[in-house]
Amino acid sequence: MSPNLALNQIVAERRAEGEDIVHLGFGEARLPVFGPFAEALAAGSRHNAYGPVDGSAQVREAVAGYFTRRRLPTGPEQVIAAPGSKPLLMALQLVLVGDVLLPCPAWNSYRPQAELAGKRVFEVPIPKECGGVPDPARLRAAVQAARAAGGDPRIMVLTLPDNPTGTLAPAHIVRELCAIAEELDLVIVSDEIYRDIVHDPATPVLSPAEVAPERTVVTTGLSKTLALGGWRIGAARFPANPWGERARRGVASVASEVWSTLAAPMQEVAAYAFAEPPEIRQRLADSARLHGSVARAVHGIVTDAGAECRPPAGGFYIYPDFEPLRGALNRRLGVTDSASLFQYLLDEHRIAVLAGHQLGDDPGALRFKIATSLLYGESRELQQQALEAADPVRLPHVAAVLERLRDSFAKLAG
Incomplete structure (x- = not known):
């Protein structure tokens, strides 16, 4: 467990x-359930049919708007909604090719998910000043050593802000990691489920999808920012290029065999929450x-x-x-x-x-x-x-x- x-x-x-x-x-x-969420859930309870695997058009449009407002221009065709970001992260491990590079320490599910997908995990210590990302000074050497030893590290997982350290990688570190990803042909999975819990509103969050958009998949959800963990609502944004579309189709294929679709009542909640009205x-x-x-x-x-x-x-x-x-x-x-x-x-x-x-x-x-x-x-x-x-x-x-x-x-x- x-x-x-x-x-x-x-x-x-x-x-x-x-x-x-x-x-x-x-x-x-x-935290308590926000009242309008309960109302949206009640309104959605009348829907009991299966919906589209990757989410309704309304949900995907709302999620696309959410990312676009965070300097990541996104179309609904780049989005998949799911019962939480955790299954999306697992599906990505099943779909993406190669072994996995993790910051150390890291959220305790990243390694088991990679191993369940039959991948090797290579850990890289976090920078002294922050967590959530591998130390750039040690990343290149770790990749080269792993490949020399017969490994195939191609996937780098980043967490912005971080679980477990509660810190946020600054922009210069994110840019350096993206440059290394370009150099070594790594894809990036950016777990941004805590993005909207930056303590100082003036603190900028730089997503790797802004720096390396062609090779970054971003995951998010409502469990942490809006205290809806037990309701299981997550989403992923894929690059707007052929590789991103292949990855999105692959995750949708996994979804079709594992969770089918985000539960219909939760789609009502998701469409409302990701649209981000003033309240x-x-x-x-x-x-x-x-x-x-x-x-x-x-x-x-x-x-x-x-x-x-x-x-x-x-x-x-x-x-x-x-x-x-x-x-x-x-x-x-x-x-x-x-x-x-x-x-x-x-x-x-x-x-x-x-x-x-x-x-x-x-x-x-x-x-x-x-x-x-x-x-x-x-x-x-x-x-x-x-x-x-x-x-x-x-x-x-x-x-x-x-x-x-x-x-x-x-x-x-x-």
Whole structure:
């Protein structure tokens, strides 16, 4: 089972046994359903017939408009809608030729998907200043070494902004990676599901599809930006060239045999959401403000406790490294690696995180992912308060759990 889903199950079981666990290990945007989405879903519930495999004309036009507004001119014929971006990423692994280059660490489903498709995976460390992309300085050497050893790396996966580090690759790194892709004939899969959760609205997001449009497929969805994870709505944009059309047809072929079509009621929601009327744009802005505020607060807690951690710029994750406390953690607590740090936090402090080795990181490192989006409250009412608050970290229910985290992480150093 996927590590994050397995951890979610463990937390649910331990909570059912009466344990008070702060769950920070599951990447869900824990916010109430936006009222107009429920209305759109109800309106769509009257449709029970199968629709087009790649989505209705209305949905594909809305998605095309969404990408076009992000400096990616797109026609509806370049789009496929699906039950989430995850199956689209899996379908791409089945359709695209060659082995896979991943940033390390990376979202925990990229590697299993590639391996399920019979591909080899070559990991390249992320740059020091950000995550989500391979370090350009090491990418070329990694490709050359893999090909010399009989591998065939042709697919590079990028995540903008990143899961697990919560950072955003700057434009100069994206441009450098695109230049290497051109040089080494790599195709790019750009996972941009967190694109609309950039904490500072003034921060530019450069998609590789702007730099290398002829070789980049972009995936997105509504799970993170609009908190519709359980509704499973995703989309992909393919290049407007013969290669892109072949890839799009291939993914549509996989879709026809696996998920058939995005569920008809969800198509109603998708057409409304991707069209981005004013109330959706406001919801996106409010959500990004909340995610950024709480992520920055947790970042301050772990760095005050002695961890090294890149400042979050997008999404709702941080990725602390407790290497500066290695000696103290070993002497006092017997913590020596990612797994033992995870277990200590869970058993002694009732804090659940996703251990770094579950994300492809060095098992001996003292790193883990924190999903800060699970701190907004257990009820819809509390979550709505957090979404509407000008300063959500000062709300009593948010401040209380942040103080618990501060106390627990401070104890790591003694």
